Amino acid sequence: MPFQDDFGRAINYLRVSVTDRCNLRCVYCMPPQGVKKHAHTDILRYEELALVIRAAAEIGITKVRLTGGEPLARLGLTEFVQMIAAIPGIDDLSMTTNGTLLARHAKALAEAGLHRVNVSLDTLDPERFAAITRRDRLDDVWAGIAAARAVGLTPIKFNMVVVRGLNDDQIVDFAGKTLVDDWHVRFIELMPIGTNIRWAGDGIVPITEMRARIESEIGPLQPIHGPKGNGPARYHQLVGAKGTIGFIGALSDHFCPSCNRLRLTADGRLRLCLLSEREVDLRTTLRSGATLETVKGLLTQAIQSKPRRHHLDEALAPRDRTMAQIGG
Ligand code: SAM
Numbered sequence: 206m207p208f209q210d211d212f213g214r215a216i217n218y219l220r221v222s223v224t225d226r227c228n229l230r231c232v233y234c235m236p237p238q239g240v241k242k243h244a245h246t247d248i249l250r251y252e253e254l255a256l257v258i259r260a261a262a263e264i265g266i267t268k269v270r271l272t273g274g275e276p277l278a279r280l281g282l283t284e285f286v287q288m289i290a291a292i293p294g295i296d297d298l299s300m301t302t303n304g305t306l307l308a309r310h311a312k313a314l315a316e317a318g319l320h321r322v323n324v325s326l327d328t329l330d331p332e333r334f335a336a337i338t339r340r341d342r343l344d345d346v347w348a349g350i351a352a353a354r355a356v357g358l359t360p361i362k363f364n365m366v367v368v369r370g371l372n373d374d375q376i377v378d379f380a381g382k383t384l385v386d387d388w389h390v391r392f393i394e395l396m397p398i399g400t401n402i403r404w405a406g407d408g409i410v411p412i413t414e415m416r417a418r419i420e421s422e423i424g425p426l427q428p429i430h431g432p433k434g435n436g437p438a439r440y441h442q443l444v445g446a447k448g449t450i451g452f453i454g455a456l457s458d459h460f461c462p463s464c465n466r467l468r469l470t471a472d473g474r475l476r477l478c479l480l481s482e483r484e485v486d487l488r489t490t491l492r493s494g495a496t497l498e499t500v501k502g503l504l505t506q507a508i509q510s511k512p513r514r515h516h517l518d519e520a521l522a523p524r525d526r527t528m529a530q531i532g533g
Contacts, residue, residue: 207265207465208504210511218466219266221254223282224274225471227529229303230339231327233368233395233408234527237339249473251285253491255292257469260500262294264508266467270299270323274471274529277306283313290318299323301364305342307349315356322353323362328372329379337371360432362389362451367415368408376410380419383448389432394454396480398528412454419443419450426450437464455480461514467504470530475504477511485510 207215225243227235249257258269269289276282289298297320304324326346328334334343353361367373382388395409420426424444431440431451437460438451453460461478468476473488485507490499 207267208508210508212462212511212513214462214464214511215265216465216467216508216511217266218268218270219258219261220270220272220466220468221258222272222274222469222471222529223254223276223285224248224279225530226278227273227275227303228278228305228340229275229342231337231366232339233366233371234529240527240530243472247472247488249469249471249488249491251281251288253473253488254285254469255288256491256495256497257487257500257504258289258295259292260497260504261467262292263497264501264505265294267294268297268299269295270301272301275303275306276300277302277310283310283317286314286317286319301325302349303338304346304349304353305340306345308345308352311349311352311358312356315358319358321360321362322358323364324350324353325364325366327365327368328375329382330375333372333375360387360389362391362432364391364393366393366395367410368395369410370408373410376415376418377422380423380443380450383446383450384423384443386448388448389451390448391438391451391453394452394456396455398480409456411456412452415452416441461512464511467508467511475507477507481512483510483512 207217209215230237230239286298289295298318299321300319301323302325304326307322324346327337331341331343335341350361365372365379367376376392379390383390392412392415394412416426426441426443429440429442429449431438432449438453440449440451442449468479469487470476473486473491474484475487476484485503487500487503490503
């Protein structure tokens with residue numbers, strides 16, 4: 206049975222950031238030179254992460270998603286996947302990746318027990334991709350997607366962060382892909398997180414506007430129940446489409462009442478809400494010889510302090526940490 210927080214929300218989902226490092230430099234997320242990295246010794250070892258996941262599973266976490274930074278930038282990820290897959294109670298194990306390193310790891314990841322991947326893709330155009338990510342790697346992403354599909358890391362969801370003036374002209378192209386392929390595209394509203402915060406504010410395209418653009422150019426969107434791993438997205442489908450379209454908007458669509466998640470940063474801080482600075486330091490406890498029972502106790506106590514809702518809309522204030530640092 207999932208553990209319930211003080212607001213009756215069943216907490217069954219843990220996002221685990223395995224690294225703060227990334228091999229892309231998306232302009233809305235990081236400066237060109239990247240951000241200050243944690244020392245290797247500050248990052249939790251896989252055994253430490255696994256202990257937290259085991260404790261989490263014992264209090265009702267059933268879904269684990271690996272993220273970062275770029276999770277595939279950390280060595281030994283496949284072995285870590287194998288460790289998690291062996292934990293009783295974890296029945297949905299997924300990863301969010303930029304896809305650039307996926308081709309070489311997909312088969313081993315699937316064999317190790319990974320169920321599916323979400324691929325972050327903000328454009329379908331190679332030149333635009335290089336401009337947004339500051340790296341010319343779109344071909345690698347396509348190879349990664351093909352490899353993931355071939356080994357059954359499906360359903361693959363494509364996450365597009367929509368930024369006005371950067372890629373909003375491609376919303377309709379992405380939506381159109383769902384007519385011809387079984388793509389699950391999710392349009393994500395830009396959040397005011399990241400060191401390059403100048404993109405927020407004017408850069409935010411509200412979900413209502415994304416929807417209106419798709420409907421006026423392609424046709425009506427019908428609400429549907431989404432693909433496996435239903436999260437904060439609201440799903441729709443174009444008439445006759447093979448794939449689906451989801452919208453995720455932290456600002457325009459308060460999904461806090463149904464928030465079921467916890468986040469663990471690569472350096473061992475438990476975040477109860479992506480958009481709140483409240484954190485619980487697990488690393489110190491882990492490194493002073495914590496038992497499974499101690500970690501379980503810390504998690505249950507922390508869940509009780511999960512904020513009822515985020516307050517981003519009231520304070521559209523710049524955050525000076527990137528998604529990679531807080532575990533996107
Ligand atoms: N490297 C992996 C990837 O690219 O999927 C995982 C980590 S990355 C931080 C996770 C997602 O966060 C990516 O889709 C990225 O585009 C998104 N992201 C980064 N900064 C964001 C922001 N300010 N608002 C919304 N999404 C953001």
